[in-house]
Amino acid sequence: MPGLAYLNGRFLALEDATVSIEDRGFQFGDGVYEVIRVYRGAPFRLHDHFLRFERSARAIALPCPLSAAEWETAIRDGIARSQCGEGKVYVQLTRGAAPREHLFPSATRPTLVMTFREMAGPDASQRRGVGAVTLPDLRWARCSIKSLNLLPNLLARQAANEAGAFEAILVRDGVVTEGAASNVCLVNDGGLVTPSLNDQLLAGVTRAVVLDLAGQLGIAVDERAVREEELPRADEIFLIGTTIEVLPVVRLNGAPVGAGTPGAVTRAIAEAFRRCVLSETGRA
Template sequence: MKVLFNGRLMERSECAVDIEDRGYQFGDGVYEVIRIYNGSLYTLDEHIARFFKSAAEIGIVLPFSEAELKGELKGLIKANQVDDGGLYLQATRGTAPRKHQYKPGLTPQVTAYTFPIKKPVNEQENGVSVITEDDLRWLRCDIKSLNLLYNVMIKQKAHEASSFEAILIRDGFVTEGTSSNVYAVKQNVIYTHPASNLILNGITRRTLLELFRKNGWQHEEKAITKDELMNADEVFISSTTAEVIPVTVIDGQNIGTGAPGPLTKEVQKALQDNILSETAKVL
């Protein structure tokens, strides 16, 4: 398998990162995960724009343009002959003696590789069980940084509880999942937390909001309480790798009928149609 390391394609075994890389020691960096369908990077422009924005937010100056990076990533997919899967992209601040502070002008280390994705068909069709947990993360959740320790801890807790995801609650209000955005449906209105420093403004989330508008589905970007979540008619989550998944049980309690709801199914279909439209192969 080829990987992209600082603009060069090489074998994975040839790729080496210094022990004092700040991403390795401090989580000092940013990343993106992009879905590949039919050999195409879905919503590539949006992902790369967010990658550059996240880097800028923490003071990393990337030594290439968005267009140059897109071209290199397309070359990586071609080299690995990926038709369906995912692409992981990461930039760290670079290598420096281990101190919290750093000198300006470090050379960022940029890595990308492709990986297989197993589509969660059963979960998408039948729904999943989730738990809720306190949102104790830092207050810049809008930056897609490498600092995911709390997300990992809570995702593992959900896994050990035989749940697909954990929905996070901050000051009584639903923010997002450990690796997903959250939506609640009440009386045919879709609610989701507004884009702010308290959530990551997911690329799939942005796509869904546009599809809500296009299909005339009522929606509000509004923080809801945990009680409102538990009493919703439908709940679903979204992410790049999971797409749209119905949530049928939260903390052991059925949501709505305990089965995927009709509006959730319509949202799923709308997203699949959009994916097919955006990534259809030209014959």
């Protein structure tokens, strides 16, 4: 299916959806976004994404133009219209179009854009494990906001890619924050260790699901500051995120993680995640 777009309340073909060159999202990155996974027509954890979207918007003093019910209706409508099966919904809210001026415009309508696209999950090779490299976290001090300003994330991911790795694991002052587009979890002695939530990382929707599932499986969870030097000593490492789900990291900076294959705890979490998707969407 060709992608579908939503622009300020109207659905239209992706190629017909355009916004002003004076949009503050384009000029300043003045906005926030969400990405929601669709499993054969059903959005996963839609309300959790709404709550974070609203929180991000509030954090940059941008009123959210949709109620939770309106958001859900628009997204379900878009999925149905696009006949999106396995896919993702991208939602972006900006402070709207106005002459370029740092101060907030006084009477500008925010721009709300969504796209609905087909997307396959991680491929078989990725599910068998990916490589990661550690890189300095060069981002700002409010990474808990899902803001449009992703330049340091892009640079880190590009550097990781050029080093032959899938993801960059970011480190600030010797402490692991998250991946450039994912949360990070270590496994030690059968339990999970993951950076606790603070302004330096995103409260991942998938992270919350995974920590719940770990509890249900009787796997201990330790949320705390994780030092960089703990990474190469970890029994297992995995990445968590909406589009990647649960991905084992089997190489870190070129060296094997644990046995260099997906560990038993990572596999159990990935399987529990798959079952959770199945039970919540009726499909997996």
